[in-house]
Every structure is written in structure tokens, then in C-alpha cells.
Amino acid sequence: MIVPLLIVAAVALAAATAIVLALARWRWNAAGRDLRQRLVARATAPEPAIFSVAQLDGLPAPVARYLRAVLRDGQEVPRHVRIEWAGEFNMGRPGADRWVPFSATQDFVPGAPGFVWDARLRMAGLTINVRDGFVADESSMLGKVLGLFTVVDRQGGDTLGVAALQRYLGEAIWLPTALLPGQGVLWDAVDGQRASATIAGGGARATLEFRFGADDLVESVYAAARTYDDGRNPPSLRPWQARVLRYAPIDGVAVPAEAVVEWLLPTGAYAYWRGKPLRIVGDASASD
Numbered sequence: 663m664i665v666p667l668l669i670v671a672a673v674a675l676a677a678a679t680a681i682v683l684a685l686a687r688w689r690w691n692a693a694g695r696d697l698r699q700r701l702v703a704r705a706t707a708p709e710p711a712i713f714s715v716a717q718l719d720g721l722p723a724p725v726a727r728y729l730r731a732v733l734r735d736g737q738e739v740p741r742h743v744r745i746e747w748a749g750e751f752n753m754g755r756p757g758a759d760r761w762v763p764f765s766a767t768q769d770f771v772p773g774a775p776g777f778v779w780d781a782r783l784r785m786a787g788l789t790i791n792v793r794d795g796f797v798a799d800e801s802s803m804l805g806k807v808l809g810l811f812t813v814v815d816r817q818g819g820d821t822l823g824v825a826a827l828q829r830y831l832g833e834a835i836w837l838p839t840a841l842l843p844g845q846g847v848l849w850d851a852v853d854g855q856r857a858s859a860t861i862a863g864g865g866a867r868a869t870l871e872f873r874f875g876a877d878d879l880v881e882s883v884y885a886a887a888r889t890y891d892d893g894r895n896p897p898s899l900r901p902w903q904a905r906v907l908r909y910a911p912i913d914g915v916a917v918p919a920e921a922v923v924e925w926l927l928p929t930g931a932y933a934y935w936r937g938k939p940l941r942i943v944g945d946a947s948a949s950d
Contacts, residue, residue: 686809690791694780701797704774705741708844713737717842722851725841727878732838732916739839740944743770749937751783756925756932764937770830772840774798775863777830796826799864821889823866831859831870832883832904836917836939879909879916890925901926912942 710717713733718726747766754760766781778795790813792805801822805814816822831847834840841847841859848860852871860869875881887899903924910919923935 686806690806690809694778694793697793697795697797697802698769698778701769701771701774701776701778701795702742704776704798705771706773708739708741708773708839708842710844711739713739713839713842717844721843722849722857724851724855724874724878725849725857725872728872728874728880729838729841731878734914737839737914738944739842739844740837741771741773742945743772743837743840744768744941744943745770745836745939746941747781747937748940749935752932752934753785756927756929759933761936768833770833770837770840772834772837772845775827775830775840775846775861777826777833794826794829796823796830796863799823801826801864801866820866823864824868825889827861827863827866827868828870828885828888828902831861831868832923835880835883835906836942837944838915838917879906880918881906912939913944917942 713735715730715735718729721729745768747768748764749766750761750763752759753762762783762785764781764783766779768777768779770777774797776796776798778797779793781792783790783792788807789809790805790807791809793803795802800818801816802818803814803816803822804812806812834847839845843849846861850858850860852858855874856871857874858869858871860867862868869885871884871886872880873882873884882903882905884901884903886901888902890898890900890902892898903926905922905924906918907920907922908918909916911917917939920938921936922933924931924933926932
């Protein structure tokens, strides 16, 4: 009788584990759906809703050339954009890379400004869910193993808010209409190939430097000082950049087809993210 009882116990344990994991997955997805719906509820029709080259008047020369190169006169300016991503995170440390694949869905509402990034990683046979957001002027970061065990849970604060807005600005090169003046971005010239972009939300304000190539496209975005979590308290501030590796047209708009994000440390560049968009949809539905 002992062996059958052990089998029954093992089956019951497996069934209970499956139920717990399914419930955790449902809760994660439901919370993400609620956050995205709150984000999209803040979307308003941009003014004007159609792009024209006249909107580029007064912008720094390299910014005007870039937007003229990637946008089409008369195209729609979306109020909600969804991007599906694939790529890798470096879960190692400088000098000891450990790249882990991820897939993600990211929603942007440019005029808010705001975004929700919902990613899924697989590492050592386990699923790790990560969600970053800037919604209703509030930043958040949540990470859970198997949807059950919290590894990071941060909300609000000026430091997190600035980091979220820096991320928003850097990723706006995948939806370049978000960089138009009517979307809350303030541009200042640096020189003939560089310009700084500033955006504000809540009590946070962030600036990145955009660097343009000979083809007028963005080669990289750069921050001289960004919060680098190196275990210190408070964390260090380090230079940071996102580099475009190549461009490709998506729905007629030239966007980065591949990019890499790096910390510029005293020991050299440390890449921690590399990825590509699989799909970009303007004015996407908030429902899953």
C-alpha cells in the first residue's frame, strides 16, 4: 500500500503546484492588464493628430533632419503604441556575462507621458516576470519568480521617476512621433550632430542627449549620469548609453531593428540589454 499512497501524494502535490502557479500567473496578468488600462485611460488625441513637416520649425537642426528622415508628411500621430519585443538581459556582472532570453510587451502613451513594460525571462528553468511602468505620474518596478516570490518591488520616488522617464525618452526612437514638440519633449541644441531632449512627469524631470549620424538617424542616446545599482547605498551614478545597431522600416517608419544598452564603467562598456522589436502597433487596444 505504501507505493500507491506515495503515487497519490505525488500526483496531488503536482496538481496543487499547478493550481498555485496558474493562480499566480492569473494574478500577474490581471495586475498588468489593470495597469495598462490605467495608462491608456490617460491617452488623449494629440494636437495635431497628423504629422506635417511644419511641426519641425524651430527644432535644432539635427532633430529636424532626423524626424524629416523617419516620418512621412501626413502620417497619423498615434496616442497609444504597443511594441512586442524579443532579446536578452545580461544577468551576470562586468567581466562575467550571463545572457538570458526574454520576451516582452510594452505599451506607450506619449502624451501622458507613460509606459508599461511587461517581460518574461527564463533562467535556470524558472520563469521570472518583470514589470516596469510610469503611469499617472508614478513610477514602479516589480519582479517575481514564478509569479510568486518577489525579488524587487519599488514604487515612486524621484530617483525611480527620473530613471523611468530616461527610459521612456530612450525608447521613443521606436515611436518617433513621441519626440515631436507637441508630445511634451523640449529640445535644445548641443552642436551640429547632437541635441538634448527633456521631458517631465509628476515631480520628475529627465534629459538625454541624442547623437545623430551622417545619415541623419539616431546613432545613440546618452546620459552622463544615471543610477547604477552596484550594491552601494546610495547607488553610484554612471554614464549610460543605448546604441542602435541597425535600422529597418516598420509600416514605412525607419526604427531601430536591433539595439544594445550599456553602462560606461571605468573598466569599459558593460552591455546589459540587447533586443529588437517584433511588432509595433499604433493605437493598439489595451485589452489582452
